[in-house]
């Protein structure tokens with residue numbers, strides 16, 4: 014998703030420094046030429062949100078809005094007052110309704126605002142909402158801004174924001190985005206910066222994901238980000254939203270640090286409204302799942318719960334390794350103490366584990382970030398750091414895992430100094446559930462499929478006297494003998510038109526494609542059992558010819574009911590005429606069910622061999638390819654690299670997993686490291702290649718996150734000057 018998509022999606026507001034707004038108000042030029050004067054006609058008593066986001070508004074109480082002319086729909090987020098008597102501390106999160114709108118009276122100048130409020134520090138706990146571009150679901154995040162006090166924070170983050178995108182469920186693009194926004198006190202005023210995932214550590218509990226946001230620029234001057242803030246009324250309506258676009262505080266005085274939200278473009282109103290509708294739906298999420306499901310069903314014909322039961326995408330990151338440490342023994346009576354540094358602890362692993370109790374990937378709709386713990390740093394006295402905590406991702410049987418990682422790591426076989434811990438590989442894993450069933454029970458809704466499964470196995474599917482009781486396939490293990498078992502899946506009911514997506518069952522037909530045997534249950538008490546039987550067969554055929562070709566058993570069920578037993582003979586004759594011998598059962602009373610089990614098993618044995626070849630997915634089930642990919646990356650040679658030349662910037666970028674990993678793992682705090690690094694550059698041919706390509710004195714050479722100046726010295730060709738590409742990076746020393 015491109016940043017523009019987000020912007021267009023819903024958030025036509027911009028956050029502004031108060032200074033900028035004030036300048037605009039005075040006729041000067043603000044940071045944004047489009048900012049409107051803050052001093053404007055008074056607000057209507059209750060600012061209709063139509064002015065803002067096209068919703069009926071009642072409650073702009075928590076985030077007071079001010080000075081917004083209805084036609085311009087310009088609003089201001091007022092800061093919350095500080096705690097009385099302590100102007101330096103932000104007030105605790107204010108309950109709704111406490112803060113009042115400022116500037117309601119006509120002509121009341123901003124400057125005349127109650128001074129008690131002017132010591133305001135910031136907005137705290139502003140709930141954020143955002144969507145992925147056009148996504149169906151919105152996200153909840155939190156905006157926790159605190160007073161920024163120059164000097165005190167010393168360049169540290171002073172504010173933090175997380176935006177989470179629980180994403181579009183079914184398709185395209187990244188599904189989840191979590192953005193952390195830090196606001197820094199810099200030499201030229203405050204800057205906001207969204208932190209890319211690499212810079213988060215395990216404690217952050219949030220993952221930044223969305224490379225397209227363009228957030229990872231190192232240039233603070235130009236830092237741009239698109240993030241959305243939304244406030245909610247107690248009723249759950251979104252009442253204000255904001256796009257934070259180049260949030261920049263340039264006020265000299267902290268008291269001026271204020272956020273102004275305005276509506277830059279009325280044309281966007283329509284689009285916005287749509288999005289707000291989305292928000293509303295999401296607000297109900299949780300307490301009104303049914304409604305949501307219905308909404309989604311209208312759209313796609315199938316509840317979301319079914320559309321995503323068998324696919325999921327999760328983010329996983331192995332823990333970073335702990336740093337090693339160099340130490341030397343210094344003891345009174347030990348004249349030459351040896352090295353005594355300890356190794357850093359291994360980062361935790363992320364495991365995928367099969368959990369037989371699960372039968373869908375639905376849990377991954379909610380939780381999808383799995384990050385293993387970081388290894389502890391080594392210590393002196395040979396004390397190794399503790400291992401990072403492992404994380405286990407539980408998946409149902411039959412889940413195929415595919416990783417789409419771009420590993421950022423390479424290899425390191427170089428003698429140890431004190432290395433930095435290796436970064437744990439991170440990746441998005443695509444999970445797909447492929448039901449591992451030998452036998453699939455198919456049939457019309459309410460025929461008794463689940464009842465049959467419960468009769469022949471220990472499974473306890475929900476059984477009820479209405480169609481579509483079963484929404485997700487249930488699996489049961491049927492044991493005939495200690496070494497004779499089969500897995501039986503009870504699939505959701507099939508309706509006429511299922512192959513075209515009517516009803517629910519078609520979602521599962523592709524799963525029945527993997528079964529070796531089908532058991533077709535017919536409701537004997539139905540009006541026309543033969544018709545029902547034919548209709549289901551037709552659906553199977555229309556969906557996939559491979560399905561009708563599967564061996565199957567017909568089970569005429571509910572024989573305990575007179576209307577069923579009355580018609581049994583005619584049904585049986587009709588099928589016999591087609592060369593078929595149906596079974597009859599009362600699944601409810603467990604009569605006739607064992608015969609069905611044996612018949613199915615007999616066919617299964619014959620089919621098993623053939624099925625092995627047919628089910629190509631069986632082979633892809635090997636999860637090792639994920640591990641293999643990591644291994645391959647890790648063993649990539651250091652001398653396997655490419656060099657890219659950016660003429661305009663006089664920059665040479667060395668790209669290679671091995672050498673980049675080396676850079677990442679080197680602890681530049683040690684002077685030894687630099688020497689070693691130069692040896693490596695020499696040894697693996699980077700220097701030679703650069704010279705061959707025509708590198709010149711003063712050119713920049715970039716490897717991984719490291720930048721250097723090329724420095725021709727007659728005697729030591731490899732001499733380098735380290736520079737830092739990123740002021741915030743800790744690992745680059747400044748050598749001169």
Ligand SMILES: Nc1nc2c(ncn2[C@@H]2O[C@H](COP(=O)(O)OP(=O)(O)OP(=O)(O)O)[C@@H](O)[C@H]2O)c(=O)[nH]1
Nearest residue numbers: 459460461462463464477478481482483506600601
């Ligand atoms: N009398 C009688 N009722 C049965 C029998 N088998 C199932 N039923 C009843 O039929 C109704 C539907 O049974 P289920 O097993 O839920 O049917 P299903 O085919 O799984 O239905 P869906 O999941 O909705 O497709 C329930 O009320 C069962 O008690 C039977 O052999 N005799």
Ligand SMILES: [Mg+2]
Nearest residue numbers: 462463482483
């Ligand atoms: Mg059922």
